[in-house]
């Protein structure tokens with residue numbers, strides 16, 4: 001998986017998220033063993049530098065499609081990283097997703113609390129709303145939640161907009177195509193929750209800190 005980083009066809013997935021890395025540095029100033037969740041791994045462009053920074057300390061919990069999570073965890077294991085939890089990848093079925101893996105994990109009480117969560121999966125409300133509700137309850141003191149692509153919409157997506165992918169019109173109604181789903185999630189679940197402080201936007205991401 002990580003061999004794809006920087007290669008042709010993977011340009012948009014090859015750049016690590018600098019905001020996530022900056023907040024990880026911040027967390028590591030006061031915590032040697034942080035727990036990091038990444039929701040949606042792509043080809044591991046952010047996971048790899050996160051693993052390098054942590055250098056086998058703390059834990060990296062990956063949620064994404066199971067074959068991606070497995071392949072990425074194997075690549076990272078080959079590089080000597082043994083702190084990766086790859087047990088929560090999801091099957092490729094239409095309605096499978098990290099939202100359901102988180103729900104199962106919550107029911108089984110097996111989800112560790114975290115210091116930093118990077119939510120960068122499907123960016124659609126039906127996945128990210130339940131995922132956010134579950135993640136919100138897993139914050140350690142001062143934990144950060146970073147929501148990528150706050151202004152993303154299906155209409156703006158270069159790959160999913162109806163002119164590129166006609167099935168989008170079958171799967172979503174016009175309001176869903178126009179809406180910025182991550183923004184909706186943040187407004188409905190984060191902005192109204194007094195336990196969280198909105199720290200601002202950075203590179204298109206919205207950043208929150210748990211202050212309860």
Ligand SMILES: C[S@@+](CC[C@H](N)C(=O)[O-])C[C@H]1O[C@@H](n2cnc3c(N)ncnc32)[C@H](O)[C@@H]1O
Pocket residue numbers: 013014015016017038039040041042043044045046047063064065068090096097098120121122127
């Ligand atoms: C933008 S990429 C993530 C990029 C990565 N966080 C990085 O910084 O390099 C979005 C990821 O979300 C995953 N994803 C989208 N919908 C999903 C679903 N229903 N279940 C699991 N993963 C999903 C995609 O497969 C892809 O790996």
